[in-house]
Amino acid sequence: xxxxxxxxxxxxxxGRAANLPCNHSTISGNEYVYWYRQIHSQGPQYIIxxxxxxxxxxxxxxxxxxxxxxSTLILPHATLRDTAxxxxxxxxxxxxxSGSRLTFxxxxxxxxxx
Amino acid sequence: GAGVSQSPxxxxxxxxxxxxxxxxxxxxxxALYWYRQSLGQGLEFLIYxxxxxxxxxxxxxxxxxxxxxxxxxxxxxxxxxxxQEDSAVxxxxxxxxxxxxxxxxxxxGTRLTVV
Numbered sequence: 001x002x003x004x005x006x007x008x009x010x011x012x013x014x015g016r017a018a019n020l021p022c023n024h025s026t027i028s029g030n031e032y033v034y035w036y037r038q039i040h041s042q043g044p045q046y047i048i049x050x051x052x053x054x055x056x057x058x059x060x061x062x063x064x065x066x067x068x069x070x071s072t073l074i075l076p077h078a079t080l081r082d083t084a085x086x087x088x089x090x091x092x093x094x095x096x097x098s099g100s101r102l103t104f105x106x107x108x109x110x111x112x113x114x
Numbered sequence: 115g116a117g118v119s120q121s122p123x124x125x126x127x128x129x130x131x132x133x134x135x136x137x138x139x140x141x142x143x144x145a146l147y148w149y150r151q152s153l154g155q156g157l158e159f160l161i162y163x164x165x166x167x168x169x170x171x172x173x174x175x176x177x178x179x180x181x182x183x184x185x186x187x188x189x190x191x192x193x194x195x196x197x198q199e200d201s202a203v204x205x206x207x208x209x210x211x212x213x214x215x216x217x218x219x220x221x222x223g224t225r226l227t228v229v
Contacts, residue, residue, distance in 0.1 A: 036218075041222070041223075042220075042222055043205050043207065043219075043222055044157065044205075044207075044218070044220050046218060046219075087156075102218065103159065104149075104156045104157035105156055106155075106156050107156065
């Protein structure tokens, strides 16, 4: 699976958009980008995933660059409850890997300030 | 149940003792994973069960660690002769199948402290 690079920490004002970057310059053509987050003292929670098109759901939007070497997770109106560690993960999709796990890196600690 | 249930939520044990950690996955989820997270660190994969297939044990750090899954449902992670470096939060996750990557649901974890 491709390696990802994320800033260790970011701050955001409550109510503003939080834009979390992720670099994955070695991503291969059929690897997906996944985002999870981990709120303190809880297990990780799935947020969103995508291949090449931008994706949006009720939690967030995912913007993937045309060359797919980086992506940005956008929380449009951050709240205090969005304070968490956000993990960007790249891996192969169904049936195309002998691996069986998601590899979590260090992630980005997002702090939403009042 | 509605979510992945882990017990106990906290466990303090003396060095050298054995411990058992339990995970009750979401009903119908055939895939079950164990991870651990040391203080301030990322998640470390331990073991993966998928249906009746042989488990992927490649992440177990030593032969003191073992896990089983009975009846395709509840799983128990056993750590023998615990060491202080085993102190961590042990997280269990389940999903509909090994390919449903977005469908991982994690439990709240068991915080293990070895003194």
